[in-house]
Amino acid sequence: MNSPHAASLRDAALVAGIAGILAFxxxxxxxxxxxxxxxxxxxxxxxxxxxxxxxxxxxxxSAARRGHGLLPxxxxxxxxxxxxxSLVVEATGLGASGTAIWHAFVPGTFLSTVAxxxxxAIAGLAGRNYLMxxxxxxxxxxxxxxxxxxxxxxALAGFAILLPLLPGVDRRLIDVATLVLTYVMLGWGLNIVVxxxxxxxxxxxxxxxxxxxxxxLLSVTFGWSFWVCLPVAGALAAxxxxxxxxxxxxxxxxxxxxxxxxxxxxxxxxxxxxxDFTNGPDGITNIGRPSFFGLPFAxxxxxxxxxxxxxxxxxxxxxxxxxxxxxxxxxxAFVTNAFTLRIRRLPIGRAWExxxxxxxxxxxxxxxxxxxxxxxxAIGAMFAGFAGSFFATRQGFVSxxxxxxxxxxxxxxIVVLGGMGSQIGVAVAxxxxxxxxxxxxxxxxxxxxxFGMGMVLIMLWRPGGLLTHREPTIRTRPAPA
Amino acid sequence: MTPLxxxxxxxxxYGAIEALRGVDVEVAEGEIVTLIGSNGAGKSTLxxxxxxxxxxxxxxxxxxxxxITRLRTWDIVRLGVAQTPExxxxxxxxxxxxxxxxxxxxxxxxDFDDGVRRAFELFPVLGRRRNQSGGTLSGxxxxxxxxxxxxxxxxxLLLLDEPSLGLAPRLARQxxxxxxxxxxxxxxxxxxxxxxxxHALRLCHRGYVLANGLVTLEGTGSELLANPAxxxxxxxxxxx
Numbered sequence: 001m002n003s004p005h006a007a008s009l010r011d012a013a014l015v016a017g018i019a020g021i022l023a024f025x026x027x028x029x030x031x032x033x034x035x036x037x038x039x040x041x042x043x044x045x046x047x048x049x050x051x052x053x054x055x056x057x058x059x060x061x062s063a064a065r066r067g068h069g070l071l072p073x074x075x076x077x078x079x080x081x082x083x084x085x086s087l088v089v090e091a092t093g094l095g096a097s098g099t100a101i102w103h104a105f106v107p108g109t110f111l112s113t114v115a116x117x118x119x120x121a122i123a124g125l126a127g128r129n130y131l132m133x134x135x136x137x138x139x140x141x142x143x144x145x146x147x148x149x150x151x152x153x154x155a156l157a158g159f160a161i162l163l164p165l166l167p168g169v170d171r172r173l174i175d176v177a178t179l180v181l182t183y184v185m186l187g188w189g190l191n192i193v194v195x196x197x198x199x200x201x202x203x204x205x206x207x208x209x210x211x212x213x214x215x216x217l218l219s220v221t222f223g224w225s226f227w228v229c230l231p232v233a234g235a236l237a238a239x240x241x242x243x244x245x246x247x248x249x250x251x252x253x254x255x256x257x258x259x260x261x262x263x264x265x266x267x268x269x270x271x272x273x274x275x276d277f278t279n280g281p282d283g284i285t286n287i288g289r290p291s292f293f294g295l296p297f298a299x300x301x302x303x304x305x306x307x308x309x310x311x312x313x314x315x316x317x318x319x320x321x322x323x324x325x326x327x328x329x330x331x332x333a334f335v336t337n338a339f340t341l342r343i344r345r346l347p348i349g350r351a352w353e354x355x356x357x358x359x360x361x362x363x364x365x366x367x368x369x370x371x372x373x374x375x376x377x378a379i380g381a382m383f384a385g386f387a388g389s390f391f392a393t394r395q396g397f398v399s400x401x402x403x404x405x406x407x408x409x410x411x412x413x414i415v416v417l418g419g420m421g422s423q424i425g426v427a428v429a430x431x432x433x434x435x436x437x438x439x440x441x442x443x444x445x446x447x448x449x450x451f452g453m454g455m456v457l458i459m460l461w462r463p464g465g466l467l468t469h470r471e472p473t474i475r476t477r478p479a480p481a
Numbered sequence: 482m483t484p485l486x487x488x489x490x491x492x493x494x495y496g497a498i499e500a501l502r503g504v505d506v507e508v509a510e511g512e513i514v515t516l517i518g519s520n521g522a523g524k525s526t527l528x529x530x531x532x533x534x535x536x537x538x539x540x541x542x543x544x545x546x547x548x549i550t551r552l553r554t555w556d557i558v559r560l561g562v563a564q565t566p567e568x569x570x571x572x573x574x575x576x577x578x579x580x581x582x583x584x585x586x587x588x589x590x591x592d593f594d595d596g597v598r599r600a601f602e603l604f605p606v607l608g609r610r611r612n613q614s615g616g617t618l619s620g621x622x623x624x625x626x627x628x629x630x631x632x633x634x635x636x637x638l639l640l641l642d643e644p645s646l647g648l649a650p651r652l653a654r655q656x657x658x659x660x661x662x663x664x665x666x667x668x669x670x671x672x673x674x675x676x677x678x679x680h681a682l683r684l685c686h687r688g689y690v691l692a693n694g695l696v697t698l699e700g701t702g703s704e705l706l707a708n709p710a711x712x713x714x715x716x717x718x719x720x721x
Contacts, residue, residue, distance in 0.1 A: 347586065354572050354583050361570035364532065365630070366558035366587030472576045472612060 008062045016055035053115045064125035076123030083116025145469040164323045180435040185333040187414040187426040189383030195421035197376035198356025200257040203264025207237040207381035209403035211388020219288040226290035237385025238378040245377035271400040283399025297321035345473045419465025485510045491540035500526040502694040513671045515681040518691035524674040558587045563636035565627040573616030584633030600629035621652040645677045678715035
């Protein structure tokens with residue numbers, strides 16, 4: 001019994017056993033409160049499902065590692081199909097109606113999703129084994145990462161553009177997608193400061209708050225429209241970026257992080273306590289909504305004016321505004337991305353990256369570190385200001401509660417997990433860190449647990465972040481001699 | 482003729498420790514001048530003081546009719562003083578070409594493509610690695626990149642801190658040969674700090690010996706090579 005198959009089986013059984021021991025109290029037991037007395041019930045089907053999925057998943061992984069194609073492909077596809085099936089069953093309520101036997105065997109959303117994603121990953125590994133079959137190691141040229149990422153980016157962008165038009169997309173999904181895009185944009189803005197210039201900023205939410213309050217106050221006090229306020233909010237946030245930048249010019253690493261953290265808290269506490277100006281903890285309400293090129297999204301337009309639905313002759317539907325908001329933040333995010341991609345090729349962007357690599361070398365090459373750092377802080381803050389304006393107009397309400405340290409922490413996590421400096425990595429990390437928790441609300445208690453576990457796994461396997469590829473900003477030039 | 486670089490009476494401190502105790506050095510246009518000395522003599526400190534970090538607490542440094550004693554590093558560099566700092570300090574995640582682009586910061590007027598062509602003529606290996614990131618180069622290649630990067634801005638004065646450090650003897654000779662070529666073909670003035678006294682003195686027109694923060698000897702390269710004190714202290718007594 002010493003064949004590799006037996007070893008794989010033993011290994012899979014061992015892993016499933018350990019997982020079973022760990023999972024039993026979390027998955028197998030359920031503490032509910034009925035009336036006043038807590039009662040302990042069991043969830044054996046879910047528990048057994050988890051252990052079975054882990055057993056076969058592990059078997060598939062180790063088979064794929066040893067270069068097999070067929071076994072992991074079958075296992076992976078089976079897992080993916082099973083997970084997807086139970087997701088569908090749950091979503092359509094197939095299990096709830098009538099046949100109770102179904103329901104007993106359908107695990108929760110979380111487990112189904114994990115099984116589905118894991119199955120796809122294992123099938124992917126198997127597929128790679130098929131592709132590699134019969135090739136010598138020397139022929140396995142590294143994948144052209146730059147091109148792959150470009151296509152991935154185009155695919156993601158296309159998907160984002162088409163998302164509201166896809167069938168089956170409901171208000172909730174658009175709402176979540178809008179939220180995710182806000183974080184994508186904030187992540188891209190912070191990426192300029194942290195990813196490109198290498199300045200660890202733990203107080204980025206301060207500029208987000210400045211942008212949001214700028215728009216809120218200008219809109220409520222003077223009745224300025226969103227499109228007028230947007231550049232003003234960006235400029236004010238950039239000004240605050242410079243204000244923060246000056247005292248921290250000489251700091252780097254941990255010290256910089258601590259001061260920026262303090263700055264973020266200062267802004268929040270000022271907003272909280274300057275009651276006359278910011279309305280303190282009560283926040284600012286009735287913030288103006290953006291209009292569609294002058295056409296408001298109102299169900300009943302004011303006398304003598306037109307609104308979006310009357311102008312286009314369609315029935316009033318509140319989803320119009322949601323979709324408009326979605327496209328608005330998508331456009332803002334695209335602008336941020338295009339700006340970053342462009343500025344990386346300009347001297348200032350190159351100087352940011354060089355400054356991240358080696359400040360002393362930069363000085364000795366004639367780079368003025370003060371101006372370079374301040375410009376990074378200012379431009380990063382400007383995009384946070386734009387995003388803040390968007391946040392204020394989307395919510396119609398701002399209060400200091402929305403700008404706590406945890407927001408900064410999530411944003412830094414997005415940039416670091418994404419792979420510092422990688423635009424697509426930031427987008428993917430934002431989807432994972434912001435989008436998934438919205439969809440797994442029922443597991444909210446475990447969010448921090450999952451966060452921590454994710455961080456540990458990333459640091460173990462991909463210490464540079466999800467995507468560490470850095471696309472050079474200049475290609476072969478001049479022509480080879 | 483006034484020298485291109487004139488260091489007079491410079492005293493530099495690290496806290497209370499006096500690293501340079503009144504140093505006088507002159508470098509004329511078109512010269513290769515070398516500064517030798519043992520560890521801790523203050524060689525690197527002198528180079529760094531010329532670049533304004535740390536600043537001299539006393540004395541004066543003049544470069545081409547400018548008093549640069551109080552200027553900041555990046556302003557000095559923009560006047561036409563390029564330096565390769567100690568330890569190469571190339572940008573590891575940026576490609577060879579991007580590293581060279583950073584060299585053009587000090588002088589935006591230069592023709593970058595032309596500079597790159599010249600750099601790849603001097604160091605063909607860099608041309609073959611142009612799209613490779615700096616961190617994947619070997620030590621010798623990194624040193625070549627550091628020199629090439631400093632030359633992109635077409636400086637009038639090139640300051641080099643131990644370019645042969647950690648290089649195999651053959652590579653070190655190659656670097657010194659390239660320095661001579663740079664000096665002869667484009668007339669770039671070179672001020673070189675070296676531990677490798679034999680090669681440095683053979684290369685240079687004139688040399689200084691620094692000991693305990695003071696210049697103790699100066700002369701042409703061949704004079705210093707023949708000097709018994711220099712031989713005993715820095716050439717392993719080869720001439721005795």
